[in-house]
Amino acid sequence: MNYNKKTVYDIDVAGKKVLLRCDFNVPQDKATGAITSDKRIVAALPTIRYLLGQGAAVIACSHLGKPEPSFEKWVKKQAEKGKDPAELTEEKWQKSLKKLTLAPVAERLSELLGKPVVFAHDVVGPDAKAKAAALRGGEIMLLENTRFEKGETKNDPELAKAMASLAEIYVNDAFGTAHRAHASTAGVADYLPAVCGYLIQKEISVMGKALDDPKRPFVAVLGGAKVSDKIAVINNLLEKADTVIIGGGMAYTFAKAQGGEIGKSLLEEDKCAYALEMIEKAKQKGVKLLLPVDTVAAKEFAGQGEVRLYPEDTYREILVRARDLVYIGHRLCNHPLYGSLRPHETPYRTVVLSDRPQTPDGEECLIMSEAITRIDTFTPPDRAKMPQRILEDYQMIDCSLVRNTFAF
Helix, strand or coil: CCCCCCEHHHCCCCCCEEEEECCCCCCECCCCCCECCCHHHHHHHHHHHHHHHCCCEEEEECCCCCCCCCHHHHHHHHHHCCCCHHHCCHHHHHHHHHCCCCHHHHHHHHHHHCCCCEECCCCCCHHHHHHHHHCCCCCEEECCCHHHCCCCCCCCHHHHHHHHCCCCEEEECCHHHCCCCCCCCCHHHHCCCEEECHHHHHHHHHHHHHHHCCCCCCEEEECCCCCHHHHHHHHHHHHHCCEEEECCCCHHHHHHHCCCCCCCCCCCHHHHHHHHHHHHHHHHHCCEEECCCCEEEECCCCCCCCEEEECCCCHHHHHHHHHHHHHCCCCECCCCCCCCCCCCCCCCCCCCECCCCCCCCHHHHHHHHHHHHHHCCCCCCCHHHCCHHHHHHHHHHHHHHHHHHHHC
8 A cells, every 4th residue: 555645845835825734632621721731732843843944834723622613503412411501691602612712722832833823713714814814934823723613524615615715735734633524624625735744644654564564463552432433444454453452432332232331431323233343353353352341430521520440350250260361371470469469458450461371380370279269368349438549559559560560
């Protein structure tokens, strides 16, 4: 497969206005709106600096969060969450939009670049048009949140055409959103010469080499909310990888497909059949398809509140499974009952085994059997009754011991 795509290095941008799609969907503090991590902004700097250095006038754009640009739809969604429609005013809707403005991003980007970043208070409105027209080579501006426009997620051609009219060249450097057919990621490319930025070029290069000539064992880790976004990716990886690990929100669709209970977690019910197909394909191809065996559950999606871990097995059941693997030749890499952690105290204990079976080791078989006998003499700790600080201490101890195991 040819992974050679045109990049910013293949075109002349000097004196040109460049519409640059970035991924500035940064995490923010819910109370203050302050940016809690600027990694995505930093990731865009190489492309931005190159364009500015070449004398381009850069018009950056991005989405942030999932604002509802329609008041009527916002009311409907809030009502579905149990809010009283009579109390949902346009003022509250406008306030919800202001929380997702890109103004803080413009401020942080200016600090990182060491130069002013002009901020437009709309996407294709009068402010954006005037500031884009006045922009000169070596200068940069940032448009307001692209999802404030109703046509963004629908890839509205009129919106795409309006965005394209601001510039002469389009550069997509938003690797995390490049798969979405939105006006600012796909539609604009129909009206301007389009190339990719440094970040996308780097990802394509790394992924291309990994897929064409992978080092074995080849392990692919996939995350994200939706199975539908990854259908082609999962299908393709099952042809190439030795192991595919599924995480993130889409893991719940796989769990539901196999008869699991997922509460109100993310689910694409129409993709359950596909999930089962992928599980079956993995078996036929001899590919290990690994899915989560436990989950963190909470009463609601919130930064604070009651959170509990519900494991698939009790620790005794895990020990039994580990013992059975040791009996067939998987080597024990760490002791199942650390001497520094008494069985009746800690709820966190990781057993590490070798991946490939060898000749069974009699001493290790005995260690596993004795561990099960010993654990039976203690009442297992109840996580729900343990203070969070104590839980975190035990987590840290267990993680440290596991790291030492791998280092050894």
